[in-house]
Amino acid sequence: MISYLLRRSAFLLVSFVIAMVAIFVLLRLLPGDPSNALLSVTATPEQIAAAQAQVGADRPVLEQFSTWFGQLARFDLGESFISSLPVGPEISARLAVTVPLTLLAFALALVISLVAGFVAATRADRWYGILISGISQLGVAVPVFWVGILLVSVFSVGLRWLPSGGFPRDDWADPADALRSLALPVITVAVVMSASLTRYVRAATLDVLGSDYLRSARAQGSGRGEALWRHGLRNGAVPVIAILGIELATTFLGAVVVESVFSLPGLGSMLLKAIQQHDYPNIQGVLFVSTLVVLVIGFLGDVAQRLVDPRLRVSISGNR
């Protein structure tokens, strides 16, 4: 297991470096000029030249590249082209919104889908089992922003229970206030996310229910519940854990849409603005953090799978 962890960590590091290089190169291939965001319709030629100098995009690409990697090595994400403000502190401020949003939505989606998926599988012949399956099928096709708009019109504009958007000025100073702001975005993401998760849980449960080992356990006198608890859970968990990692990463990256609908000052809305303005340091900073998060989630997901299922550990160490 330790050698596996070492190999997997090395792989993580290499993937990360490759991703950073790719991000840098791809950004430079985009058409457009970052200095344009600074200009007005009355800009003089001197101001156009000054704007180009300010964003530093006139420097050779290799020089920009070495500067950026040098900064990264010192844990410095540089300064925004457009605002000249440091990128690092802004990203940490935005993470205070995006991380709780992602984790709460993920937790909520997990609850919904574990319950719904299990019921849909074990009660596949009842009307509510069929209904859950149907809704989850439908849910996969529903866009996040649509659910968001729907929830806002019902719970904010209609019932006035929750704010329609924004985030408290003092962040988490009053946690209840911050949670109120996050409630609708969290539910929005969770609803959409649980649709696909429910289908995975249902499939995994059906798999377990039809398995030989469960039938053997039942034959040896275990009740249905006990058999599922002792034998089914672990076996069912392996494919679900694999998909959970991907779902968590997707939710984190997908925050951009829901943050826009709810005017939340998160990482997603920062990325959107930065892309509109060709603000390379901001784009690179956000992608740096999100790439790291996604890769680490993948890593943890893999490790968790091996912890849950000893067979994977054996086969990996046995083969190599």
Add this chain to the structure above:
Amino acid sequence: MKKNIAFVALGLATTLLLVGCASGADSSTASAGDATIEIGSLYEPQNLSNFGGGGQGVTEAFNGNVYEGLYKLTDDGSVEPLLAASNTVSDDGLTYTFTLQDGVSFHSGKALTSADVKASIDAVLADDSQSARKSSFGAITSIETPDDKTVVVTLAERSISFIYNLSYVWIINADATDLESTEDGTGPYALGDWKRGSSLSLTRFDGYWGDAAANSEVVFNYFTDATALSNALLTGEVDIVTSVQSPDALSQFNDNADYVVSDGDSTTKEVLAFNDRVAPFDNVDVRKAIYSAIDTKKLLNSIWGDYGTLIGSMVPPTDPWYEDLTQVNPYDPDLAKKLLASGGQPDGFEFTLDTPSYDPHPVVAEFVKSELAKVGVTVNINTISADEWYTKVYKAQDFTATLQEHVNDRDVVWYGNPDFYWGYNNPQVTQWVGEAEASTTTDEQTAKLKQVNEQIAQDAASVWLYLYPQIVVAASDVSGYPVNGLNSQFFAYDIVTE
């Protein structure tokens, strides 16, 4: 294990819902004068300096609120002294001597001196300045500060707009650093918090030299989505929206006693700009034909309903030299066909319209296309990003025709610059624009610029499709806000709630 996770998460979800139901929006019911005014806007500043390309948002939040100029452009378009107590002009019109107000101090506590004024004008003129007004101050040859209260500016040539242009120059503390994320102005408010991506708050400055702000705090809440902005107003999260950009939202507020919709005069023109250098738009008759082929009244109505104004030139009603020129190029498809024939295009022609991808340009482009098809002119719509617009149209001038909104007041003078992106080149107009600036009286300036208006309308230098409305929507218990919002400024210090 599964059960445990389930319980934790279920608990979390329940908490969320309970928290949600527990408290309603806490609206401030503080006594008059101590209210916090929540403002909703789509324009977040890029940074807090207007010398460094802070954009429209920093003007909206800071101009007149946090920073002040020697002069102030009021909401009705007139210019009044602010930090300048008085001024004298030499007989040749080249030397301006300003005396500063007494008792003015910056938010940091430092007293305002003439050195600060000089530093502020120098910052506009600096090589790396992105100030939109930099080109207006080309005539300045020197700025002297004989004493702490006096500033003497010498010009190379007469500039009747000099005082007006000064209303755009924020007086900053000469010693201040880091004006991109902090401020040090003399205005009635000091910066509270700037939470990027979300809000910016201004708190009343107790040491203000003039009349104190009528409220204790204003908060600009920033939205990226017009629907989210309307929802915030509907749910009471904001008291007022500085500028509604989507008429679709208005129906919810129009017939609702809880809100007041005000229809002010903006300075934003929707312009169909030709590249007047290239065929066929180098021909006056062809340009006039296009103008007469478009039913601007129908266009305005389809986009803004009953709001907005038709203009026949680049000049909005709040400019001193405004006159109604809407009949110079009337809507008349038959006339358009005749003009096309006399312009050498009897069978029509085909051209590409470079169209910025954001509202309202794509809709306007489709409308123009269908109108021109009726007189035999084929329009190919080429949708481009704002970024591409600058590179292709503004910088490279590589286009045949384009759509753009021009936001500032008094910008008719750009038709006197043959190098400007639209390439209108009438030496007579260039001369009049120069003479207007060199006028000795505002009457003379006004007369010259009226000649300019009339001439560019006669030449159909561009098609001025319509003037945007300036729609402010506010809760009905809120008053004291500016309704015209010239050049995106939004004075917040008189706003009160009942």
